[in-house]
Amino acid sequence: MSVLAPENTKGKVRESLFSRTGAMLIMAVGTVYFLTPIWWLFVGASKSSEEFTSTNPLWFADFDLFTNIGDLFAYRDGVFLRWMLNSVLYTGGAALLGTLIAAMCGYALAKYQFRGRELLFNVVLSGVLVPATALALPLFLIFSKVEMTNTFWSVFLPSLVNPFGVYLARIYATASVPDDLLEAARIDGSGEIRTFFKVSTRLMTPALVTIFLFHFVAVWNNFLLPLIMLSDERLFPVTLGLYSWNTQVNQIPELRGLVIIGALLSITPLVIAFLFLQRFWRNGLGAGAVK
Amino acid sequence: MTQATIVDVPEGTEAPPRRSGAVRYGRAVPFFVVPFGLLFVLFYLLPIGYAIVQSLYTVERTGTFGPAREVFGGLVQYGRVFQDGPFWSSIGRVLVFGVVQVPVMLGLALLLALLLDSGLVKGRRFFRLAFFVPYAIPGVIAAIMWGFLYSPNLSPLKPVTSAIDFLSADFVLWAIANVVTWVYVGYNMLIIYSSLLAIPAEVYEAARIDGAGPIRIAWSVKIPLVMPAIVLTTVFSIIGTLQLLAEPQVFRSFSSAVSSTYTPNLTVYSTSSVPNFNLAAAFSVVLALATFVLSFAFLRFTQRKGAR
Known part of the structure; x- marks a missing residue:
């Protein structure tokens, strides 16, 4: 991984010191750019609304974070907590179940010969290029035919489908589940489905985490679907909820503080999870980039 | 390790049957x-x-x-789509956006990935994480945050925001571009960085023996080898640009310059809330086709260039 050979000449050392400083400078500027807005959000969330406008936006005044959180949770009978719970169900639930479904399909595509296999794979692959937003409106029309718009399921069910997950699962299953092992399991008398759950999923675990992450982000970022489907605010995911508050800030100024604290609380769990799971991102991205 | 295996699997339609029989395990499929x-x-x-x-x-x-x-x-609705001025100016707007924002974002991502990989940087792990954090923030929330940061009286950048109104008609498109760039640079950097890590060290060895310096190696060895990753990120970015919705939708609360037909998807959304579902569906179809054609054309273009 270390790329530079040991420097031995004097000129090279000076040149390297120069480029080292330059590189670190660029990295420092990058860090300021990427982290300042998050720092600002954290500082802002810890202030009362008077201090928010009157004190230095990048440094703390009185630390009122917990009072603010209390206000947020109490506002309108705790509708914010409800949104957070909805988001967990929509994104976490759909990503968990969707990963399993995609993994099964990708695994079959990788490990079995069956008629229509290539056709299925190609159709799924072109599905990757269909943007989720293009589906939101027709989904709304279909759900209104069966009078199921403005329900939990109208957002949850479409969120289960992730063609990119199938594509990744096929790549990973090909790479990490040896045919010989499956053959050995067959000789031991294990059924195909049992082998999948007992043996193959274990070998594919890192891959499954990656697929889960991709799926999670896709659902978490899909804004148009809930925006079009839902009108009852008790069904909103937290993104839609904060958006709707933000549109009312001009009429109800107290919402501004709540939007800021709500934004901080809604991103905190994800930021932490992302940092811990970063190595899975890299694995997955590396595989996705080969095509 | 995954990479090598994938490349080796030839997936022709007429793949020779492996020893697993299609009939025996048919019911599991x-x-x-x-x-x-x-x-x-x-x-x-x-x-x-x-x-x-x-x-x-x-x-x-x-x-x-x-x-x-x-x-x-x-095709009556399609006739309307083609005569709809605001729709086509929204397409034009996102194309201008994409032509500027995608290269800037990917250029930054490439630069940061190359620096991380160059051995010049200490604390690689920290920087990698720091640059990736914004990707955890969904577009809506990122847009809300930056909306406040741009606003003339709340911003920590007051000297700048009081001189330039980022939310005015002239600048708001680029204000949105900055939000998208902020969220996605780290993600794209990580894609490129992963494929840099997959390059075997011997390749550099050979280049160095030939007397190539770090910049030369980056330019003539690393960038060509990570081209597939760059192509992939470009395709995803093109798709993302044409689908822009959450960020401009949020900015409508901050800036009156963002109209209800600012981007193609906003047009779809506002047409469907009229409601004119048939026309909105036609917009959707045209937009999806345009996305498909653009990303396909780009893939083809790069493949042809690669073959030459």
Whole structure:
């Protein structure tokens, strides 16, 4: 991984010191750019609304974070907590179940010969290029035919489908589940489905985490679907909820503080999870980039 | 390690049958494939088909106040789409956006990835994480945050924001571009960085023996080798740009310069809330086709260039 050979000449050392400083400078500027807005959000969330406008936006005044959180949770009978719970169900639930479904399909595509296999794979692959937003409106029309718009399921069910997950699962299953092992399991008398759950999923675990992450982000970022489907605010995911508050800030100024604290609380769990799971991102991205 | 294996698998349509028999394990296959297949048909293929069908209908009324009926209208809606000025200016707007924002974002991502990989930087792990954090923030929330940061009286950048109004008609498109760049640079950097890590060290060895310096190696060895990753990120970015919705939708609360037809998807959304579902469906179809054609054309273009 270390790329530079040991420097031995004097000129090279000076040149390297120069480029080292330059590189670190660029990295420092990058860090300021990427982290300042998050720092600002954290500082802002810890202030009362008077201090928010009157004190230095990048440094703390009185630390009122917990009072603010209390206000947020109490506002309108705790509708914010409800949104957070909805988001967990929509994104976490759909990503968990969707990963399993995609993994099964990708695994079959990788490990079995069956008629229509290539056709299925190609159709799924072109599905990757269909943007989720293009589906939101027709989904709304279909759900209104069966009078199921403005329900939990109208957002949850479409969120289960992730063609990119199938594509990744096929790549990973090909790479990490040896045919010989499956053959050995067959000789031991294990059924195909049992082998999948007992043996193959274990070998594919890192891959499954990656697929889960991709799926999670896709659902978490899909804004148009809930925006079009839902009108009852008790069904909103937290993104839609904060958006709707933000549109009312001009009429109800107290919402501004709540939007800021709500934004901080809604991103905190994800930021932490992302940092811990970063190595899975890299694995997955590396595989996705080969095509 | 994954990479090598994938590349080695030739997946022709006429793959020679491996020793696993299609008949013997036939019953397991439906179990694995049907759940996804069913959901894919219901929530992917059916909506696409339904959008196309809807786009071929038009609403007719008998008299001004008569009951509305849907009648088959052929390509009437598409005629409207092609005459719809605001829709095409929204397409033009996102194309301008993409032509500037995508290269800037990917250029930054490439630069940061190369620096991380160059051995010049200490604390690689920290920087990698720091740059990636914004990707955890969904577009809506990122747009809300930056909306406050741009606002003239709340911003920590007050000297800048009081001189330049980022939310004015002249700048707001680039203000949105900055939000998208902020969220996605780290993600794209990580894609490129992962494929840099996959390059075997011997490749550099050879280049160094030939007397190539770090910049030369980056330019002539690393960048060509990570081209597939750059192509992939470009395609995803093109798709993302044409689909812009959450960020401009949020910015409508901060800036009156963002109209209800600012981007193609906003046009779809506001047309469907009129409601004019048939026209909105036709917009959707045209937009999806445009996305498909653009990303395909780009893939083709790069493949042809690579082959030469």
